[in-house]
Amino acid sequence: MKRRLLLLVPLLIFAVLVVFLYRGLSHDPSARDSAKLADRFPAFDLATLDDPDRRLDRSLLEGGDDSEGEVTLVNVWGEWCPVCKKEMPQLQTLADRGVHLVGVDYKDTRDKGNEFLETYGDPFAVSLFDPKGSLGFDLGVYGAPESFIVDGDGVIRYHHTGYITPDDVEQVILPEMAKWR
């Protein structure tokens, strides 16, 4: 009898899979609360994508002692990520609307990252190069693309998992940016 039950295992696994596939069909991508909300942006020390000798750290996002920094949208992307290519026009729109964007080229090679920006446009004020994914790990990203809104004090205020759709630009990102200004 026990052995017979064991034979049911493939069927059960398949049933669970079907439930997921069904939900996937009807599902709309939506944002999710992040564990990192209201935390300080993690410390990092990374070179920029275009210049291996220029290293940046957390002060990039926090401003100086007497002045507040800008509200920034940090976008984690990679050349290997097809969804990121689709996201670039939205990021460009945001940049055109005056949003300060910082890119994190996640688990990529320098050549491919630079080539990606050449091909799809570069909306970023600066791009950090994170080949080992250490900053991505500290940020708790699952993959790419993911975006974080960081306020003038360097505190994460909003986490957008996945692709920013054209609708998200007006309905989610810009209002969120305004909220923390």
Add this chain to the structure above:
Amino acid sequence: MTTMIPELGSYSLIMALAMALVQASVPMIGAAQRRPLWMAFAQPMAWGQFAFLALAFLFLAASFLLDDFSVAYVAHNANSMLPWYYKLSAVWGSHEGSVLLWALILSGWSFAVSVFSRHLPRDMLARVLAVMGWISSGFLLFILMTSNPFSRLLPNVPADGNDLNPLLQDFGLIIHPPMLYMGYVGFSVVFAFALAALIGGRLDAAWTRWARPWTNLAWAFLTVGIALGSWWAYYELGWGGWWFWDPVENASLLPWLAGTALIHSLAVTEKRGTFKNWTVLLAIFTFSLSLLGTFLVRSGVLTSVHAFANDPARGTFILILLGITVGLSLTIFALRAPRVVSASGFGWFSRDALLLINNILLVIITVTVLLGTLYPLLLDSLDLGKISVGPPYFNALFVPLTALLCVFMGLGPLARWKRMPGRELGKRLALSALAAVVIAAIVPSLYGGKWNLGVSVGLLLALWLVLSLARDLIHRIRPRHEGSPGRWTALKKLTPAYWGMLLGHLGVAVTIVGVVMVSNYSAEQNVRLGPEETVEVGGYRFTMTDFNERRGPNYLADTATIEVVPPGRHAFELYPEKRFYQASRMPMTDVALRPGLFSDLYVALGDEVDDGDWSLRIQIKPFVRWLWLGALIMAAGGVLAVLDRRYRRRTAPRAAVTSSPEALS
């Protein structure tokens, strides 16, 4: 008369559905109740279904050739300026037509089974064809209810069509989908055999011997199909990549991986009578992955370069189809799989054990790729957002697991069934292993003077495979004793099945060489070139000697003439193009390629930078042809194995089949 063609097409589809429903039910009941007349329905229904689907396909092709833009599918996927051969391939250029092709190929396989396996026991044949009838009924219902390619745009008939997606106006597309579907759908045969054996309660070695040639053939088609897809992506997409771990590529790789495991597990079950439940489960798993692939591509749940029109109703329908087919077959498996544990044991280094390891590794690889492919979907349905899992994940797991698989692949062919002392196996392989290590360590430093660990390891694995096969071949044809036949006679006596195995494994080695060389030694440079300017990349000198505009049948093109002077050889010319397709208003890059067995030269025209200056992407791709050459060799191995004489022998009386003495040979 010609105005009626689409209606005749719809009518043929309905006839095919009616026959599929009869094929799915009557023979199955007949087999259960032992009614010969009912069982005899299976074959004629399969023939009729094939005939009507072939007609439907011809009618659709005729609608394209006659530019009947009142048919919505034609209007969306063709244009009066499209050359006739692309009009023909546009038949399967988009959703509706490719599902029709799927159904046609399925009925083609049913037809082939009903002809070439007609000597099977009557009830077995009836059940096999009935199971294939289930699948066919499901897909024909899907076509008629959600994706009829003959739907009309009446009364507002467009004056001209939207044209076929320019990416698909290419020779690669003409043959890639049919090959791929031959493979995908071909696995339905072994699936049907497994279910028929389960339902009939005869889960012995016999069904595996009947199913093996079909499985090998389907696997060979799938191999060619995947290779064609990779080749097409390489020269058509203009990036010079050959594998992107795109969800749709994965959808074709998954059944291939499971099918590879299945081919080996079928061999064990046939020869040794073990792994019975496992083989059945794997047969179900393989075809389920084919269906899952179809679902992923057709429903648009995953983001992919292969963006087909997606309509939620279609996705739901295929999901229901997938749920019923796989759910039902797994239920039958749970209820009917034999309880007995296979009694015969085997030693650690026996071929049985090595094949078990092969199966476990292949299934782990399959599940890894499956998880990576579905992960974005799982996250999405748990409200965790949309995400791409990219090459970093797949490469990190796929490459080491495949390397491990290769280690065992080298051992397998040299081991004996049941018992194999580890020491003797070691003795047989010591020389090959040593030679592989030495050559692999030296060769990469001879090539371009750059020693590279990845290349060394890759070559080591490839050499390990090739040399151990060579060792086995030499050993097999060596004269055993005085007066035994000479080498040449012994060579001729080797069976096609053996040669099939040899080629299959050799193909893997060739592909591995291609992968490591092109991944590590490719050179790439983006340059800016004006008229009469010269640039040097990787020892080649490139000069833009001319720049023209020309008019193709349905596009305008900017063509650069690039004179290339390779080191120490004669100059030749390449013509990279930037095309603009008028009807669909899409620009396309047409890559200029200089293929070579050891190196490809790849030149893609980018955009105009300033007046007269163009950006060019120049790539040198060493050994890239080996990727696809290896796949062709593997596929040839699969076909050769089918030619083995013992598959063509008429089926022995039933009693003899169950004990199958020759199966141990």
